[in-house]
Amino acid sequence: MxxxxxxxxxxxxxxxxxxxxxxxxxxxxxxxxxxxxxxxxxxxxxxxxxxxxxxxxxxxxxxNPLDHAWLIAKIFALLAYIGAGIYAFRLARNKREQVLAVATAVVIIGYLLGVALTKSPSLLLI
Structure with a gap:
């Protein structure tokens, strides 16, 4: 299951x-x-x-998410992703701000996927 x-x-x-x-x-x-x-x-x-x-x-x-650094990292990254999405879709005042917010969200998505795959908040870079 x-x-x-x-x-x-x-x-x-x-x-x-x-x-x-x-x-x-x-x-x-x-x-x-x-x-x-x-x-x-x-x-x-x-x-x-x-x-x-x-x-x-x-x-x-x-x-318990507090016992796993990678889960804490995913939660904070998820909140940042949500923030970038809200900014892009609702708060951005012009096309430039929309593009920057979407690009930021895409970078965060990459980080989220990396953390999910490696179970490491540093993506095993250290």
Missing amino acids: IIAIKHLHMSLAMLSIAGFLLRSYWLLNESRWFSARLTKILPHVIDTALLGSAITLLVLYHW
């Missing part, structure tokens, strides 16, 4: 990232799809399921 939840979590993470990249593309190209109702609702559904799968894994593995 743990393997199934882990695969669900990874699939939802990839779906969430793909959705972010697609919405970013629509934003930067001023597509009408960026403002579509489904575009506003579906990411919340996916991300809620992603969070639920993460919490389920914590419970099944008996992990």
Whole structure:
């Protein structure tokens, strides 16, 4: 059962990232799809399921995030990613700010994936 939840979590993470990249593309190209109702609702559904799968894994593995530096790093990186996304999609005043916020979010996504794969907040660089 743990393997199934882990695969669900990874699939939802990839779906969430793909959705972010697609919405970013629509934003930067001023597509009408960026403002579509489904575009506003579906990411919340996916991300809620992603969070639920993460919490389920914590419970099944008996992990306390405070006992694992890589989990703490993922939580802080996730908060930074959310902040960059909010800035890009809602707060940026011009195209330059949108591009910088999206680029920042993409770098954070890379870090999140690296931490998830290596189970190391330093990505094994030290």
